[in-house]
Structures are given as structure tokens and as C-alpha cells.
Amino acid sequence: xxxxxxxxxxxxxxxxxxxxxxxxxxxxxxxxxxxxxxxxxxxxxxxxxxxxxxxxxxxxxxxxxxxxxxxxxxxxxxxxxxxxxxxxxxxxxxxxxxxxxxxxxxxxxxxxxxxxxxxxxxxxxxxxxxxxxxxxxxxxxxxxxxxxxxxxxxxxxxxxxxxxxxxxxxxxxxxxxxxxxxxxxxxx
Amino acid sequence: xxxxxxxxxxxxxxxxxxxxxxxxxxxxxxxxxxxxxxxxxxxxxxxxxxxxxxxxxxxxxxxxxxxxxxxxxxxxxxxxxxxxxxxxxxxxxxxxxxxxxxxxxxxxxxxxxxxxxxxxxxxxxxxxxxxxxxxxxxxxxxxxxxxxxxxxxxxxxxxxxxxxxxxxxxxxxxxxxxxxxxxxxxxxxxxxxxxxxxxxxxxxxxxxxxxxxxxxxxxxxxxxxxxxxxxxxxxxxxxxxxxxxxxxxxxxxxxxxxxxxxxxxxxxxxxxxxxxxxxxxxxxxxxxxxxxxxxxxxxxxxxxxxxxxxxxxxxxxxxxxxxxxxxxxxxxxxxxxxxxxxxxxxxxxxxxxxxxxxxxxxxxxxxxxxxxxxxxxxxxxxxxxxxxxxxxxxxxxxxxxxxxxxxxxxxxxxxxxxxxxxxxxxx
Amino acid sequence: xxxxxxxxxxxxxxxxxxxxxxxxxxxxxxxxxxxxxxxxxxxxxxxxxxxxxxxxxxxxxxxxxxxxxxxxxxxxxxxxxxxxxxxxxxxxxxxxxxxxxxxxxxxxxxxxxxxxxxxxxxxxxxxxxxxxxxxxxxxxxxxxxxxxxxxxxxxxxxxxxxxxxxxxxxxxxxxxxxxxxxxxxxxxxxxxxxxxxxxxxxxxxxxxxxxxxxxxxxxxxxxxxxxxxxxxxxxxxxxxxxxxxxxxxxxxxxxxxxxxxxxxxxxxxxxxxxxxxxxxxxxxxxxxxxxxxxxxxxxxxxxxxxxxxxxxxxxxxxxxxxxxxxxxxxxxxxxxxxxxxxxxxxxxxxxxxxxxxxxxxxxxxxxxxxxxxxxx
Numbered sequence: 003x004x005x006x007x008x009x010x011x012x013x014x015x016x017x018x019x020x021x022x023x024x025x026x027x028x029x030x031x032x033x034x035x036x037x038x039x040x041x042x043x044x045x046x047x048x049x050x051x052x053x054x055x056x057x058x059x060x061x062x063x064x065x066x067x068x069x070x071x072x073x074x075x076x077x078x079x080x081x082x083x084x085x086x087x088x089x090x091x092x093x094x095x096x097x098x099x100x101x102x103x104x105x106x107x108x109x110x111x112x113x114x115x116x117x118x119x120x121x122x123x124x125x126x127x128x129x130x131x132x133x134x135x136x137x138x139x140x141x142x143x144x145x146x147x148x149x150x151x152x153x154x155x156x157x158x159x160x161x162x163x164x165x166x167x168x169x170x171x172x173x174x175x176x177x178x179x180x181x182x183x184x185x186x187x188x189x190x
Numbered sequence: 191x192x193x194x195x196x197x198x199x200x201x202x203x204x205x206x207x208x209x210x211x212x213x214x215x216x217x218x219x220x221x222x223x224x225x226x227x228x229x230x231x232x233x234x235x236x237x238x239x240x241x242x243x244x245x246x247x248x249x250x251x252x253x254x255x256x257x258x259x260x261x262x263x264x265x266x267x268x269x270x271x272x273x274x275x276x277x278x279x280x281x282x283x284x285x286x287x288x289x290x291x292x293x294x295x296x297x298x299x300x301x302x303x304x305x306x307x308x309x310x311x312x313x314x315x316x317x318x319x320x321x322x323x324x325x326x327x328x329x330x331x332x333x334x335x336x337x338x339x340x341x342x343x344x345x346x347x348x349x350x351x352x353x354x355x356x357x358x359x360x361x362x363x364x365x366x367x368x369x370x371x372x373x374x375x376x377x378x379x380x381x382x383x384x385x386x387x388x389x390x391x392x393x394x395x396x397x398x399x400x401x402x403x404x405x406x407x408x409x410x411x412x413x414x415x416x417x418x419x420x421x422x423x424x425x426x427x428x429x430x431x432x433x434x435x436x437x438x439x440x441x442x443x444x445x446x447x448x449x450x451x452x453x454x455x456x457x458x459x460x461x462x463x464x465x466x467x468x469x470x471x472x473x474x475x476x477x478x479x480x481x482x483x484x485x486x487x488x489x490x491x492x493x494x495x496x497x498x499x500x501x502x503x504x505x506x507x508x509x510x511x512x513x514x515x516x517x518x519x520x521x522x523x524x525x526x527x528x529x530x531x532x533x534x535x536x537x538x539x540x541x542x543x544x545x546x547x548x549x550x551x552x553x554x555x556x557x558x559x560x561x562x563x564x565x566x567x568x569x570x571x572x573x574x575x576x577x578x579x580x581x582x583x584x585x586x587x588x589x590x591x592x593x594x595x596x597x598x599x600x601x602x603x604x605x606x607x608x609x610x611x612x613x614x615x616x617x
Numbered sequence: 618x619x620x621x622x623x624x625x626x627x628x629x630x631x632x633x634x635x636x637x638x639x640x641x642x643x644x645x646x647x648x649x650x651x652x653x654x655x656x657x658x659x660x661x662x663x664x665x666x667x668x669x670x671x672x673x674x675x676x677x678x679x680x681x682x683x684x685x686x687x688x689x690x691x692x693x694x695x696x697x698x699x700x701x702x703x704x705x706x707x708x709x710x711x712x713x714x715x716x717x718x719x720x721x722x723x724x725x726x727x728x729x730x731x732x733x734x735x736x737x738x739x740x741x742x743x744x745x746x747x748x749x750x751x752x753x754x755x756x757x758x759x760x761x762x763x764x765x766x767x768x769x770x771x772x773x774x775x776x777x778x779x780x781x782x783x784x785x786x787x788x789x790x791x792x793x794x795x796x797x798x799x800x801x802x803x804x805x806x807x808x809x810x811x812x813x814x815x816x817x818x819x820x821x822x823x824x825x826x827x828x829x830x831x832x833x834x835x836x837x838x839x840x841x842x843x844x845x846x847x848x849x850x851x852x853x854x855x856x857x858x859x860x861x862x863x864x865x866x867x868x869x870x871x872x873x874x875x876x877x878x879x880x881x882x883x884x885x886x887x888x889x890x891x892x893x894x895x896x897x898x899x900x901x902x903x904x905x906x907x908x909x910x911x912x913x914x915x916x917x918x919x920x921x922x923x924x925x926x927x928x929x930x931x932x933x934x935x936x937x938x939x940x941x942x943x944x945x946x947x948x949x950x951x952x953x954x955x956x957x958x959x960x961x962x963x964x965x966x967x968x969x970x971x972x973x974x975x976x977x978x979x980x981x982x983x984x985x986x987x988x989x990x991x992x993x
Contacts, residue, residue: 012816013526015816016816016817019814019815019816019819020510020511020815020816020817021570021573022573022810022811022814022815023510023511023810023811023812023815024506024507024510024570025570025573025574025576025577025810026510026577026807026810026811027246027506027509027510027748027811028246028506028570028574029574029575029577029578030245030246030247030248031242031245031246032574032578033248033578033582035244035245035248035249035250036248036249036755036758037248037249037250039250052765053762053765053766053769055765055766055767055768055769055784056765056769056770057769057770076680076681077681078677078681078682078684078685107684107773108769108770108773109683109684109773109775110769110775110783111680111681111684123769243747246748247747247748247751247752248751248752248755249751343630343632344632347653347654350653419745420745420817422745423975509747509748510746510748510811511745511746511815511817512741512744512745512746512812512815512817512818512821513744513745513746513817513821513975514817514820514821515820515821515973515975515976516654516973516975517654517973518820518821577807577810580803580806580807581800581803581804581807582800582803
């Protein structure tokens with residue numbers, strides 16, 4: 003009799019637990035989905051809604067960069083290629099500032115190390131491109147002198163991501179050399 | 191259909207050869223029609239499956255290709271046809287090619303006997319139920335062929351498991367069907383439907399409690415035969431990648447896939463015919479239905495609604511329940527379903543002897559069982575409401591902005607996980 | 618012929634549950650010697666996700682390596698950050714401000730909940746129920762959003778630093794966390810209705826791959842795996858660190874809820890209770906959050922005096938340990954990670970005899986082995 007009782011009890015337990023599970027999934031048919039239909043059916047572009055501290059692609063405002071190289075030294079993965087040369091006539095010149103977005107770990111150490119806030123994380127995250135060499139973004143077009151550490155008046159702040167978006171590789175761009183100033187190879 | 195063929199032959203005054211040709215053309219025509227209907231149903235079921243899967247998982251299903259993603263299955267079908275035809279190097283090529291067709295044959299042939307309406311049936315065989323059970327067993331051959339011919343140990347395992355599963359679950363399915371056949375006194379599907387009525391208490395499912403149990407037994411066994419979760423071990427993604435159809439790609443895989451979904455519709459249609467009153471409309475006699483085109487269409491609509499409701503239940507089960515292990519699956523069949531099926535058979539036989547149909551006791555039994563079923567549905571609806579109220583009806587990720595919803599009950603937590611305390615306390 | 622093939626018995630065949638497989642958690646390979654369903658042996662092969670993280674530690678500064686610690690186990694990145702930071706702080710004798718310690722506990726317990734969401738979801742998915750995975754990922758998405766507001770990243774947080782934490786929080790974030798916690802508890806009940814109490818799941822997990830307490834201790838299991846086998850050991854209570862001594866919580870120990878002690882269902886249930894206890898810890902930590910600094914004064918170039926230290930925290934998977942040797946230079950001399958997944962993997966071969974393939978999948982899932990931690 004005990005065997006029959008446990009047999010029937012197991013049937014009852016199965017049916018009740020299964021029905022409870024079915025009730026849960028059925029109840030979700032009556033609730034709204036949580037899907038955010040990225041990229042074209044969102045209430046606002048996702049890039050605009052990200053939190054302030056969000057760590058997207060890096061960008062450099064060369065009007066603020068002093069060429070100190072703190073970011074390059076602290077980067078754990080060597081994604082920054084910074085070249086500062088001494089020119090006889092013009093003094094120190096920043097010849098090259100390339101960031102390899104493909105290597106960047108998005109750790110934020112360079113942002114914390116920068117004394118002037120020249121380098122910062124934008125909120126951009128849509129950087130798909132056809133060739134990995136295009137992920138090396140050059141921020142220096144022609145050699146330029148570094149900015150002073152304290153400038154009066156301080157340069158106007160540029161909107162987050164504006165500098166980067168002007169230089170971002172497009173999805174169908176042909177492969178390009180890493181730095182127009184250099185005309186050369188991959189960022190080191 | 192035979193009457194139609196005879197009338198046309200008489201009208202056109204065809205000779206014996208002409209009549210044979212006309213009959214052949216009619217058979218081919220009906221076969222093509224049934225095939226197209228079954229394929230379309232299978233495709234639409236995939237659309238429903240993906241939408242229901244999405245909505246039960248708090249997300250949207252396909253919604254880009256066509257309105258509400260309705261053309262997604264067409265796009266997927268075209269994609270499959272255009273895919274590269276890959277056959278594994280050491281595979282048994284003729285058997286590999288033949289396997290999907292065996293599966294499709296087993297499933298699509300059965301559509302000929304599905305009674306969509308009182309006159310809308312391909313062939314009303316007087317051994318309809320037997321034919322259905324037999325022809326769907328052809329699927330086993332196809333599955334074994336696929337598993338063997340793929341030259342892949344995983345596929346072989348899947349194929350063998352599937353074959354064992356389908357063959358075993360034929361037994362409770364057949365026994366549950368016998369319960370209905372006892373009541374109707376015929377194996378023909380149309381006769382079984384005519385023995386029922388339109389109102390729920392005239393359906394076979396509510397004829398007596400044994401028939402109610404038999405309905406669930408048939409449904410469970412049929413879902414198992416169709417390799418649907420919770421019985422989809424042969425296709426278990428997490429264990430066997432895709433079981434017997436691992437090596438299949440493109441339209442060959444499409445063949446298996448569509449065969450499986452057509453099988454889902456088939457089992458729902460059979461369950462509707464046998465248990466839920468088929469095309470019977472409450473208040474309308476079958477004779478009246480046969481005379482009026484409008485009532486025929488209404489009968490078709492009723493059948494359509496019932497069958498698709500059961501299709502929805504099959505899909506809903508898939509996205510709720512985990513998978514049974516193969517020995518548990520077999521154990522369920524032989525230790526639970528078959529004994530229960532025998533009990534139902536005996537019980538129904540006893541009731542048939544004791545209770546005369548049409549009497550007051552019969553009506554009381556029917557109404558009582560209907561009330562039981564209704565009470566079950568009400569309890570279920572109450573439970574659904576409970577779940578919505580606990581977590582919230584708009585489960586949304588911006589709950590973080592809008593604040594708390596639902597009520598936390600510490601006593602319930604204690605009861606639920608009462609055994610998990612630090613070592614010192616008593617259980 | 619390979620040594621394994623020579624050992625194959627006559628009625629046995631060798632199945633390869635290869636690195637590409639939906640069930641193995643990460644890239645992990647098993648060579649199964651099976652007679653079709655019951656296994657004789659399951660030989661694991663690791664190394665597919667080896668990235669040389671321990672060697673990389675010797676090439677980076679202490680502060681520069683913290684982002685790499687996220688990748689040691691990306692599902693419990695906060696704990697990895699924390700164990701590295703605590704080891705270096707111990708070597709340097711650095712004291713962490715109280716506010717930072719509370720924030721560490723908050724971040725870590727949120728990470729624990731997020732991790733268990735993935736684990737429970739993976740167990741459900743491997744057993745065949747696809748829906749709970751999505752519900753749990755939805756809850757994890759809320760935690761990801763909280764983390765993004767906290768530190769900027771959703772997975773590789775780089776939040777717990779040497780000397781404290783990177784960013785401070787404001788009242789708005791605290792309110793959001795509280796709202797999330799209030800939302801989470803009914804969801805856990807709903808999860809139990811859907812899958813935790815589901816008879817099929819119970820049948821799949823109960824009495825499967827029972828690990829007795831002595832085996833668990835002998836094979837070096839830690840965390841929920843160890844506690845499910847009946848061993849009452851939790852570093853937060855038994856070797857306390859940070860502010861855990863001030864917070865009250867219960868340690869979930871397996872009691873054979875639906876089967877034997879130490880079966881797969883116990884490993885499931887222990888994790889569910891741990892999630893609830895994390896909620897309790899979080900509420901207390903949020904209430905007690907003191908004012909103050911979030912990062913101690915740390916020298917620009919971190920050069921701990923020469924020495925060695927073993928630091929462990931109770932991560933989501935159990936004891937996550939780090940053995941760090943410093944030689945006085947800015948870069949570590951040796952860093953060795955003690956990962957719980959590696960020892961959990963080693964017991965699989967021992968348990969696999971007599972197990973069915975489906976049970977092996979359930980075992981791997983409930984042991985919560987994850988490849989990045991195994992291979993580093």
C-alpha cells in the first residue's frame with residue numbers, strides 16, 4: 003500500500019509542479035517584453051542614454067594634450083602610440099597619437115593618468131569595420147606642438163564623442179595606413 | 191471525393207481508361223493539396239513557435255520580416271533551399287538522402303485522414319485510427335536511417351534513442367485511443383466525431399474521468415512520439431548537438447524540421463478529433479452541417495481553433511519544461527503511462543457496461559467531469575494571476591527607476607528553503 | 618595509436634565532447650569512454666582557453682595588472698579584482714577606508730548574484746529548460762546596468778583597486794540597488810515555481826553524481842560545491858575579511874533537500890539560498906555605508922616590499938586564491954591563481970564512472986566549472 007501511495011503521490015507532485023511552471027510561462031504571455039529594439043526602434047539613440055561613467059572608445063582632444071606620455075606608460079596593453087619629437091625650429095612636436103581601438107581593454111587607466119583630461123572614454127561603442135587596421139584611429143593629422151598644462155582661457159570643451167566620430171572608421175572603409183602623419187605601419 | 195470523381199466521369203462520359211486517369215489525377219491532386227496544406231501549416235507553426243517562445247521569455251519573437259514576422263518562415267525556407275548541400279565524407283549517401291523523405295512520408299501521409307470538416311477530408315478510411323498509428327510509425331525508419339547514415343556517433347546515439355522512444359510511446363498512445371474507440375464503436379475518425387457533440391460535455395474528453403485521464407495520456411504519448419520537449423532527447427541541443435540530424439543542413443534538415451512540426455499539428459488534429467469533438471458545432475447536427483456550405487466552413491473554423499489551441503499547448507510545454515533523461519523517459523512510458531492507460535481502458539469499459547448512454551447517470555457523469563475540467567482551468571488561471579501580481583505585470587528593466595513591485599514574504603522563504611540552515615538546527 | 622585508444626575496452630566507444638559543444642561551459646574538451654549511454658570514464662582536457670595570465674602578471678605593474686584580473690574569471694570579476702588588491706595591500710601594509718570596504722562588499726555581492734544568475738540559467742539550459750536562462754539573464758541585465766552606472770563597464774569592471782575602489786556612489790545609485798533587490802526576491806520565488814520545484818528538474822538533478830563530504834574535501838572543492846556536500850565552510854564567516862564580521866548572514870549547507878546530500882540538486886539549491894543571502898548582505902551593507910574616502914593614499918608606483926602572501930576571498934565559485942610573490946620591484950615576481958574550477962574539474966573524472974552522458978552534462982553544469990578560470 004505504501005508503494006501505491008508513493009506512486010500516486012509522485013504523480014500528483016509532478017502534475018502540480020508542472021502546472022505551476024506552465025502558469026509562470028503563460029503569465030509572461032500577458033506581460034510586456036523587455037526587449038530594446040536596437041538599433042532603429044529605440045526611444046532615443048542608445049549612445050545618448052548611457053551612464054556618465056560608461057567606458058566606450060577612447061578619444062583624445064589634442065588642444066589639451068601636453069604630450070607627457072603618462073597614458074602610454076600606464077596602458078597595460080600598449081594600445082597607444084605616442085610620438086613626441088624635438089624639432090630644431092619649433093621645439094617639441096607631437097607627431098603621432100594613434101589609439102588602437104582593437105587592442106584597448108577599456109580599463110580607464112589612461113584617463114585616470116592624464117593630467118589635463120585630454121584623453122577620455124567616449125560613449126561610442128559602434129565601431130565595426132571591415133579591416134582590423136582601420137581600428138587604429140589617428141588623432142594627429144600634422145605634427146603640432148603640445149598644449150600647455152594650464153591654459154588661459156581653457157579651450158572650449160568638445161561634446162563627448164565628437165572628436166572620435168570625425169575620425170571613426172566606417173564599416174566599408176578600405177584598409178588604410180595607421181597614421182597619415184607617418185604614412186606607415188600598424189601602431190606599435 | 192469519390193462521389194465527385196464519379197459525377198465528373200459520368201458528366202464527361204469517360205470510358206474505363208478515362209475514369210482510371212481521372213481517378214489518378216484526382217488522387218494526385220488531393221495528395222498535392224494535402225501536402226501543400228501540411229507544409230504551410232508546418233511553416234506557420236514555426237512562426238507561432240518563435241513568437242510564443244519570444245513572448246514567454248520576456249522578449250519579442252521575429253518581427254521584421256513581414257507583419258509580426260509572419261513571413262520569417264518563408265525566408266528561412268528559401269534560405270534553406272539555397273544552402274550548400276553537404277554530405278559527410280564517409281556517409282552512406284543513398285540512405286542519407288532518403289532519410290528525410292521517409293520521415294516526411296510518414297507524417298504527411300497521415301494528413302489524408304485528418305477530418306477538417308464533415309466533408310473536408312482526404313479519405314475517410316473505415317480503419318482511420320489504425321491507419322494513422324501505423325503510418326506515423328514510418329518516421330522510425332527515417333530516423334534510424336538518418337542516425338546510421340550520418341557516419342557520426344552522436345547521430346547514431348540520437349537515432350537509436352529516438353527509435354526506442356517512438357516505438358515505446360506507441361503503446362500508451364494506442365491504448366488511450368482505444369478508450370475513445372470503445373465509446374465510439376468505430377475506428378473511422380468521422381464516426382468518432384459524429385459520436386460526440388458540439389458542447390464540451392458531449393466531447394469524449396469529458397465523458398468520464400477515465401477519458402479525461404486518457405486525453406492527457408494520449409497527449410503526453412503523442413508529444414513524446416513527436417520528439418518534442420520534454421521528450422526531445424534525440425535532439426537535445428546540450429548533449430548531442432542535434433542528435434540524428436546533426437549532419438543535415440539545408441533543405442534536407444528542412445525536411446526533418448517540417449516533418450516534426452507537421453507532426454505537432456497532426457497530433458493536435460488527432461487529439462481534437464478523438465477527444466475534443468472535432469468539427470462539431472454546439473447546437474448543429476452533422477447532417478445539417480453536411481448540407482450547408484456556411485456550416486461546413488464554420489465546422490472547419492471550430493476544428494481549426496481547437497487544433498491550433500492544442501498546437502499552442504505543445505509549444506508552450508516545450509518552452510517551460512526541462513528534458514527527461516532517456517531512462518526516465520522510458521520509465522515514464524512503461525511504469526506510468528501504460529499502467530494508467532490500462533486502468534483507463536478498464537474503467538471506461540466498466541462504465542460503458544454500467545451506465546447506459548443518454549441516461550441521467552451518463553449526463554451526470556459528463557457534467558461532473560466537465561465541472562472538474564473547468565475547476566482545473568480556473569485554478570490554473572488563479573495561479574497565473576498570482577504570478578503576475580507577485581512580480582509585476584510590466585516586468586521591465588526600468589524597475590530600477592520606478593521602484594519596487596511585488597511583495598516579499600519571509601515566511602514563504604523560510605518554508606521553501608527550510609532545510610538549508612546552518613548545521614546545528616533540526617530539520 | 619594514442620595511449621587513450623589503446624585502453625579502450627572491447628564494447629566501449631570513444632565519444633569526443635569536443636571544445637565546440639553547447640554543454641561544456643567554455644572551451645573544454647571531454648573524451649568519453651562510454652558503452653553508448655553509461656560511461657566508463659570521462660577524461661577532461663583543458664588548456665583551450667589558456668592565455669598566460671599568470672605569466673602576464675610578471676610583465677605588468679601591480680596597478681596595471683588589475684584590468685587583467687577581470688579576465689581571470691569574467692563572471693566574478695569583482696572578486697578577482699578584490700583578491701589581487703587585498704594581496705597587494707597586505708604586502709604593503711595598506712589600510713583601506715571603511716567606505717571603500719563597504720563598497721567592495723556591495724559590488725562583490727551584486728557580482729555574486731549576477732554570477733549565480735548565469736550558473737542557474739546554464740544548469741536549466743543544459744537540462745533542457747530554455748526559459749529560466751532568459752529570465753535570469755534579464756535580472757542580470759539589471760545588475761549590468763547598475764554596474765555600468767557604478768564603474769563604466771558591464772562585465773570587466775576594474776572597480777576594486779589597490780587601496781580601495783575606483784568610484785564613489787551617490788544616493789540615487791543606492792536607491793536603484795534597493796529597488797532592484799526588492800524586485801529580485803519575488804523573481805526568485807517565481808523561478809522556484811517555474812524550475813526549482815519542477816519535478817522533471819528534480820529528477821534530473823536529485824541523487825545524481827553525489828559527492829560525499831570527504832570526497833569534496835579530498836578533491837579540493839570549495840564554495841557552493843563544498844557546502845552542498847554538507848561541509849559547513851565559508852570564508853566570509855570562517856576566515857573573515859573586509860566588513861563581513863559586522864554583517865549577519867547565513868551559510869547555506871546542503872541537507873539533501875530532494876535527494877542525497879551532495880547531489881546536483883543540493884548544488885542548485887545552495888546557490889539559490891546564496892542569492893537570497895546576498896540580498897540580505899546587500900541590504901545591510903547599503904544601510905551601514907559610512908562616509909569617507911573611497912581610495913587610500915597609494916603611491917604612484919606601487920613597490921611592495923619583498924615577500925609573499927596567499928590571499929583568498931569567498932568568490933561566487935568558492936575560494937578564489939592568489940599566491941603573490943614580490944621581490945621589491947614594481948612588477949610582481951610570481952602570481953599564482955588558485956581557481957576553484959580547476960579542482961571541480963578534476964573530480965569529474967573520478968565521478969564519471971557509471972554516469973550517463975546526460976548526468977555528466979548536469980554534473981558539469983552544477984559544479985559551475987568555467988574555462989577561463991580553469992585555464993587562465
